[in-house]
Amino acid sequence: xxxxxxxxxxxxxxxxxxxxVWFLMRSSPIVNWPVFGMIxxxxxxASHIHDxxxxxxxxxxxxxxxxxxxxxxxxFLLVSDPTNIHYTLSKNFSNYHKGPEFKExxxxxxxxxxxxxxxxxxxxxxxxxxxxxDNRCExxxxxxxxxxxxxxxxxxxxxxxxxxxxxxxxxxxxxFAFDNICQLVLGFDPNxxxxxxxxxxxEKAFSDMEEAVxxxxxLPTSVWKLQRWLQIGKEKKLKKAWNLFADFVQQSxxxxxxxxxxNINQVQGEDFDLLTHFLATDDEQEDQSxxxxxxxxxxxxxTLNLFAAGRDTIAASLVWFFWVVATQPCVEKNxxxxxxxxxxxxxxxxxxxFRFEELSKLIYLHAVICEVLRLxxxxxxxxxxxxxxxxxxxxxxxxxxxxxxxxxxxxxKDERNMG
Numbered sequence: 516x517x518x519x520x521x522x523x524x525x526x527x528x529x530x531x532x533x534x535x536v537w538f539l540m541r542s543s544p545i546v547n548w549p550v551f552g553m554i555x556x557x558x559x560x561a562s563h564i565h566d567x568x569x570x571x572x573x574x575x576x577x578x579x580x581x582x583x584x585x586x587x588x589x590x591f592l593l594v595s596d597p598t599n600i601h602y603t604l605s606k607n608f609s610n611y612h613k614g615p616e617f618k619e620x621x622x623x624x625x626x627x628x629x630x631x632x633x634x635x636x637x638x639x640x641x642x643x644x645x646x647x648x649d650n651r652c653e654x655x656x657x658x659x660x661x662x663x664x665x666x667x668x669x670x671x672x673x674x675x676x677x678x679x680x681x682x683x684x685x686x687x688x689x690x691f692a693f694d695n696i697c698q699l700v701l702g703f704d705p706n707x708x709x710x711x712x713x714x715x716x717x718e719k720a721f722s723d724m725e726e727a728v729x730x731x732x733x734l735p736t737s738v739w740k741l742q743r744w745l746q747i748g749k750e751k752k753l754k755k756a757w758n759l760f761a762d763f764v765q766q767s768x769x770x771x772x773x774x775x776x777x778n779i780n781q782v783q784g785e786d787f788d789l790l791t792h793f794l795a796t797d798d799e800q801e802d803q804s805x806x807x808x809x810x811x812x813x814x815x816x817x818t819l820n821l822f823a824a825g826r827d828t829i830a831a832s833l834v835w836f837f838w839v840v841a842t843q844p845c846v847e848k849n850x851x852x853x854x855x856x857x858x859x860x861x862x863x864x865x866x867x868x869f870r871f872e873e874l875s876k877l878i879y880l881h882a883v884i885c886e887v888l889r890l891x892x893x894x895x896x897x898x899x900x901x902x903x904x905x906x907x908x909x910x911x912x913x914x915x916x917x918x919x920x921x922x923x924x925x926x927x928k929d930e931r932n933m934g
Contacts, residue, residue: 544570544571544574545571547582549585550584550585551584552582552583552584552585552587552589552590553581553582553583554583554584554589554735557733558733561733564733565895568593568896571593572593572595576596576909577594577595577596577597577599577909578592578593578594578595578596578599578907578909578911579592579593580592580593580911581593583735584735587735587736587737588735588736589735589736590917590918591917591918592911592913592917592918594907596908596909598908598909599907599908599909599911602907602908603899603907604897604899607905609902610901610902610903610905611899611900611901611902612632612633612899612900612902613630613631613632613898613899613900614632614898614899614900614916614918616736616900616918617630617898617900618630619736620728620731620732621728622728623724623728623753623757623760623761623819624816624819624820624823625812625815625816625819626812626813626816627639627816627817627819627820628640628643628817628820629820629823629824635806638806639806639817642808646789646792649792651787651792652699652787652789652792654787655699655787655788656695656699657871659695659698659699660695661868663691663694663695663698663704663708664868665868667691667694667706667708667709668687668691668708670709670710671687671708671709671710671712674710682712684833684834684837685830685834686712687708687712688829688830688831688833688834689718689722689826689827689830690707690708690712690715690718691708691829691830691833692825692826692827692828692829692830692833693705693707693708693715693718693721693822693826694706694707694708695825695829696821696822696825696826696829697822698788699788699789699821699825700788700789700790700818700821700822700825701764701767701771701788701789701790701818702771702786702788702790702791703767705717705718716759717759717760717763719756720755720756720757720759720760720763721756721760721822721826722756723752723753723755723756724753724756724757724760725823725827726749726752727749727750727752727753727756728753730749760819761815761819764815764818764819765811765815767790767818768790768794768811768814768815768818771790771791771794772794775791775794775795789817789821790814790818793808793809793814793817794809794814796808796809827893828893828894829893831891831893832884832887832888832891832893835887835890835891836883836884836887839883839886839887840883846883849879850877850879850880850883853877853878853879853880854877854880857873857876857877858873858876858877898918899918900916900917900918901913901914901915901916901917902915902916903915
């Protein structure tokens with residue numbers, strides 16, 4: 516009878532817990548579990564984490580305190596309220612930085628602009644801004660894109676059409692963007708976008724690095740650090756991919772130095788690339804705000820950061836654009852009509868590259884692209900850590916060294932911000 520009584524008590528306890536969880540799930544969009552915090556639902560929704568976070572923010576009016584597992588220090592504030600965003604990123608900008616924890620998460624990016632703070636961030640921002648304002652850089656971008664479309668993208672699409680096979684538009688977009696950023700930064704085309712769509716080791720390594728860094732955002736620091744120490748899971752893949760890609764970058768830097776020493780490569784027109792630009796900088800301009808522009812360390816970190824900025828941001832935007840067009844027939848119809856009215860379109864179906872000057876006539880297409888970027892921003896959040904205690908305009912108290920995630924994707928979807 517005693518054993519039976521204990522069994523009945525256990526069943527009753529489980530039933531009560533089940534009812535409690537069921538009630539919480541009905542009354543709250545996310546449950547703060549004992550010990551585990553809100554992590555279980557995050558892991559359950561990891562495949563569509565941005566949509567899930569958008570839903571949570573919508574339920575809580577644009578600002579939400581996420582509670583992580585006990586004793587992990589994984590609590591942070593999700594912010595999408597425009598007033599709070601302006602306050603954090605502009606009005607009280609000096610009190611919020613990325614912080615050492617974020618830099619550790621983005622470990623492969625080193626001291627590059629994505630993880631930099633203070634004077635280092637300002638200096639790199641100025642250097643990169645001046646670089647992209649250079650007419651030679653603009654010409655190099657246009658030349659690289661035109662070449663990759665004519666000799667890469669068109670051939671892939673034509674081959675798929677003739678053979679009658681399906682292609683993964685995300686894979687094609689990623690390879691297109693990877694080849695372009697590689698050409699622009701290193702002056703080297705890996706030709707990952709080919710009719711065979713073969714796996715290129717350095718591109719695969721970069722994808723593995725990005726995936727591992729994303730999981731670092733989702734897991735408590737203690738968990739992914741333990742995985743790194745044990746060399747298991749995503750951390751094992753990260754180490755292997757990081758070593759491969761870093762070796763590729765350093766070999767490219769060494770090769771470029773040798774080319775410049777023999778004056779084989781010139782910093783002019785179509786031969787312009789960012790690595791050559793920095794290596795050709797005058798010696799007296801090397802040391803600015805403690806940054807040695809010609810050092811392998813700076814150039815390696817800069818390259819990784821530019822790859823992070825120039826591959827998946829472009830690829831993700833292209834994928835969302837094509838998805839919107841494919842699911843909205845009226846949008847596709849309007850784009851085609853605008854092209855026929857303003858461009859010399861071959862009605863026989865022959866491929867043609869449209870010059871950048873011609874595309875400026877396509878007002879509706881430009882509007883569609885802007886709308887896609889508003890609804891599906893390629894960089895959906897921004898990480899900030901408070902330096903001193905603060906109070907947001909919404910009344911939320913921010914302790915010292917508290918993590919905030921500025922959630923841009925919800926800000927663009929919030930009907931309150933659309934007027």
